[in-house]
Amino acid sequence: MTEEKHSGSEPADLSRFTLSSRAEIVQHLRTIIDQRQNVTVFSNKGKSFIITRLLDIDPERGVMVLDWGAKEHENRMLLQSERNVFVSAPSGVKTQFATGEAREISFEGAPAFEAPLPAQVIRLQRRDFFRIHTPVAQPVLCRLPDHPDGEKLIPLFDISLGGMALTLTPAQAGWLNEGMVLRQAVIELKPFGVLQVGVEVRHVMKLQLKNGMETLRVGCLFQGMNTPRETLVQRYIAQLERERRALVR
Template identity: 65%
Template structure:
């Protein structure tokens, strides 16, 4: 397993990462089989280019196992398309059937496919396929959102709502404008009030940024983050908070 497939590796972080070797498909047959499943499902794929500073939302249109290439749909944003074409290393993220998938490719080229523009890239040599969550993750309240206060962001103090939380990290909800201020691999000191158990002071690492299309047509960005410097007291606080949320959820269901 190489660092190149780990989100945020380009940041030079020395923080420990989850061992992904057991989740990595390395044989050509396994890689193609998994990618074909993504094609058949019509799964949307987020591609991060320009060192994680830009992204496009696309689909895999076709695979050529002989030529070892795949074709991607042309993006809606021409500026982002241009950055993708110029980017030498690109990270792909999607979640077919809830299974998080990630891989990298080199620089794409512009081609004509079925009468329209498309991207062509070499097939990835390996694919990370996370078949289960490392930690139990639970949604946070919508009516009374849990806010994550950023204490050292260059843009100043920010307070962003959590979408969910687990012992290993949390997901934040960002507007597209706010997402432009964050990059994969960034580390920030944050403060999260986990009522009634206390305030979690922790370092947060941005692991992925995924566009989310809502039923009303609006779009937001989901930022998947991991806690980078947990210790026993902090873990205990999060565990108690998650357990309390789960008890409340079960009580509502009953």
């Protein structure tokens, strides 16, 4: 696979994004509850995941309650997992934390999970959203039906809850320029559905591939995102991450 030349960089220092105070952690998790934000829970070293919601927090007991997932098999996998990673995005702030084992309980007459409160919570702003590369063998295409020069079809390089990066050839320079706003981008995120969202072009960067060829990387910010659209992207990202981890193993 062709890769880009880039300069090395040190791992990001996450200390300034980390909440360690129990009071701050509880307050931030309550924001997730109040906003009814979806939470993706990766379990069994990434082999499985569920999309759920936080229902309640009990700071005195040091536990939180999560809704029972839609798929029974994934629920059982979570109950068997020793360490679980939670990802959510209240108010556009990507939140990630890890906890120990979850157990099955009854909450307001329905099955639910109870898990320990995290010791730390990492919060990243929208621009720092976790991005994942889309498949190279089966490219994901973004259709721009309302482009001023007529409909365009452009492959994705990566995607996050906040936006995406597109790849243009030098011959396609000028298709997308910084500051351009398009009311509709249509992206099929198989097998979960089609994302229809507005986009704003934030930057265009020229890159050189290892084979000497040049390409343009176009960073776009999603506009008009709502809970169903975020859920769609979240499910797609979770599936790609699970597939990536399976290949690594």
